[in-house]
Amino acid sequence: MPTGVSIRDVREHLFSAAERVLLRDGPNALTSRALTTEAGVAKGVLHRHFTDFDAFLAEFVMNRVQQMDSRAAALRDAVGSGTIVDNLTQTLTALFESVAVAVVALITFRDELRDRLRDTWPAGVPVLTEAATMIGDYLAAERDRGRLPAGAEVEIIGFTLIGAGHLLYADRKGGRPEVDAVRKMVTTVLGDAVR
Known part of the structure; x- marks a missing residue:
């Protein structure tokens, strides 16, 4: 996602991306890289809102x-x-x-x-x-x-x-x-x- 583009609800945006990856490719494919790629965001966006990837997954x-x-x-x-x-x-x-x-x-x-x-x-x-x-x-x-x-x-x-x-x-x-x-x-x- 280009710098400066605002995402209204970052958490739900990431949760939706995780759901798409899970449904399409399965649990083995859901990595932080696959998630941020699917969501179209930099990896830093994930870590700005969650302490780590497992914290994200637990909230998801x-x-x-x-x-x-x-x-x-x-x-x-x-x-x-x-x-x-x-x-x-x-x-x-x-x-x-x-x-x-x-x-x-x-x-x-x-x-x-x-x-x-x-x-x-x-x-x-x-x-x-x-x-x-x-x-x-x-x-x-x-x-x-x-x-x-x-x-x-x-x-x-x-x-x-x-x-x-x-x-x-x-x-x-x-x-x-x-x-x-x-x-x-x-x-x-x-x-x-x-x-």
């Missing part, structure tokens, strides 16, 4: 976790409408077709990033844990409305759906799973709870 991950609030709101709004299977299929498809799978791989790939995230996120992988909680809360609301059995273990179902969904989407070289494959997985995990 937490920023993407916070963006899940809109997904959680949409899922809460779906309580009592449509089918539970369709609502979860749409949510899981949107989640895993976003940067979530690449963020998980990034966290797994970088020891220093995991250490930094432990300061603010003591257990689990931030994106997946937040998604499982979101789904568990949705299922609890559906259970409260009587659309799931009173004894449905919604927290366990939420974590199971996230784990199975991650496995469906984790193959970066293969194509994305069809919506019908996601729906079949959701139906299988929910089992008798929705029959």
